[in-house]
Amino acid sequence: MTAPAILWFRQDLRLADNPALVAAAKGPVLPVFVLDDAAAGRLAFGGAARWWLHHSLAALGRDLAARGAPLLLLRGDGVSLLADLAERTGAASIEAGWLVEPWPRAQESSLSARLLAGGRRLNLHASTHLLRPDAILSGAGRPYTVYAPFARKVLAGGEPPAPIEPPAPLRGLAPPAPGLPLAALDLLPRPPQSDWAAEFGTAWRPGEAGALERLARFTAGGLPNYPTRRNDPSVEGSSGLSPHLRWGEVSPRQVWHAAREAGGEEAVPFLREILWREFSHHLLWHRPEITQTALRAPFARFPFAPDRNLLAAWHRGRTGYPIVDAGMRQLWRIGWMHNRVRMVASSLLVKHLLQPWQDGFDWFMDTLVDADPANNGASWQWIAGSGTDSSPYFRVFNPIAQGEKFDPEGAYVRRWVPELAPMPSRFVHRPWEAPEEIRRAAGLTEAAYPRPVVGHAEGRARALAALRATARGELPEEEAAD
Structure with missing residues (x-):
């Protein structure tokens, strides 16, 4: 008879294409999720992520129970709880998907040592990535630091293996003691913050069924128009799969395979976004400091000027730049922001306002339902110019031009910044330039909507001066463009 196993769920909250589940299900299996905030430290799940996790665990629990193996929920020191559980159940192994963040890797190391001392094993499986990040190396045997050659290397390796079907039914292993009810994990926001997440459920359906539904909708209708609609924040032009992939x-x-089947070669622009996720995780694996320290040494001396009032204006969507404020309010309302707008809003914080990118990283980690340390860290470092990728570190996005280019009629701005809804399209991205009679007719007083906290020309000049100081005068004047 096959020995029992513990299935340790972490960021693979599904049954289909889950190799850890397949390995554990060869005998009696006890599915477990452990919330260990202390181990995560600064990278502990933020408020929006915890909301998502609550509902995802509820869905996973229902799916597992229907197959005969209820989910055991625990909270505390993950290493001690899991090692004790393996001993008390007689489990020969703990099966789990491997992760790239520093804190779960430390957990894996400690837990593996504890289990080996008792004659048991921790077996890790590739369930959250296409490839192990330590298996993708350059011809010189080094980690990649630039996205383009990384993507070429992965694409040259051919298609990833096909997804595997889940085993059914499961032989559930009774836990030695009852676990916690889901509410005891305390994942949902409490009053007065509960109103903050009130609209999340109108935009999202956490869980495996919701993920597959969104994937099917995107491949059927969104994928063909992805290259042309992905940058339009007023429409559903992106896949919306990021939080489902995060969990x-x-x-x-x-x-990957659903997109390939639906679009063939036309799916490549979208698949490159999947590879950007892989690249970000590759970076975090090899450079765990990416979430808090500039990867390019000169940028450690960037002359940030921390200002609580400027940071608060950015948080609240009151910077005076409509495309940025629309994005920040969308983030607050539904826990997500359009990717193009994320770039513009992030650039404004770091370049125009000279606020530390780490403050933006922390805010996104707390407010995004798809908050991912790897994606978040790599993206903020790209915007700040401090990452390893050969991005133009001197780029300063023009928030006015970006709004007019990607939201020309102001549909996105009107939705999320309703005080600007009455403004004519020609002024919706620059309301401070509207004649007084137009502003008055729209009810646009200074109290209703602020003027920019810093002018674009002034902010851009200040950012380029800071970048020149950081780069020791290496910034080429002719390339220092928006």
Whole structure:
């Protein structure tokens, strides 16, 4: 008879294409999720992520129970709880998907040592990525630091393996003691913050079924128009799969093959976004400091000027730049922001306002339902110019031009910044330039909507001066463009 196993769920909250589940299900299996905030430290799940996790665990629990193996919920020191559970159940192994963040890797190391001392094993499986990040190296045997050659290397390796079907039914292993009810994990926001997440459920359906539904909708209708609509924040032009991928409710292999089947070569622009996720995780694996320290040494001396009032204006969507404020309010309302707008809003914080990118990283980690340390860290470092990728570190996005280019009629701004809804399209991205009679007719007083906290020309000049100082005068004047 096959020995029992513990299935340790972490960021692979699904049944389909879950190799850890397949390995554990060869005998009696006890599915477990452990919330260990202390181990995560600064990278502990933020408020929006915890909301998502609550509902995802509820969905996973229902799915597992229907197959005969209820989910055990625990909270505390993950290493001690899991090692004790393995001993008390007689489990020969703990099966789990491997992760790239520093704190779960430290957990894996400690838990593996504890288990080996008792004659048991921790077996880690590739369930949240296409490939192990330590398996993708340059011809010189080094980690990649630039996205383009990394993507070429992965694409040259051929298609990823096909997704695997879940085993059914499961032989559930009774836990030695009852676990916690889901509410005891305290994942949902409490009053007065509960109103903050009130609209999340109108935009999202956490869980494996919700992930597969969104994937099917995107491949059927969104994928053909993805290259032309992905940058339009007023429409559903992106896949919306990022939070489902973050929590492993759908695997990258499932997404990859579904997109390939639906679009063939036309799916490549979208698949490159999946590879950007892989690249970000590759960076975090090899450079765990990416979430808090500039990867390019000169940028450690960038002359940031921390200002609580400027940071608060950015948080609240009151910077005076409509495309930025629309994005920040969308983030607050539904826990997500359009990717193009994320770039513009992030650039404004770091370049125009000279606020530390780490403050933006922390805010996104707390307010995004798809908050991912790897994606978040790599993206903020790209915007700040301090990352390893050969991005133009001197780029300063023009928030007015970006708004007029990607939201020309102001549909996105009107939705999320309703005080600007009455403004004519020609002024919706620059309301301070509207004649007084137009502003008055629109009810646009200074109290209703602020003027920019810093002018674009002034902010851009200040950012370029700071970048020149950081780069020791290496900034080429002719390339220092928006």
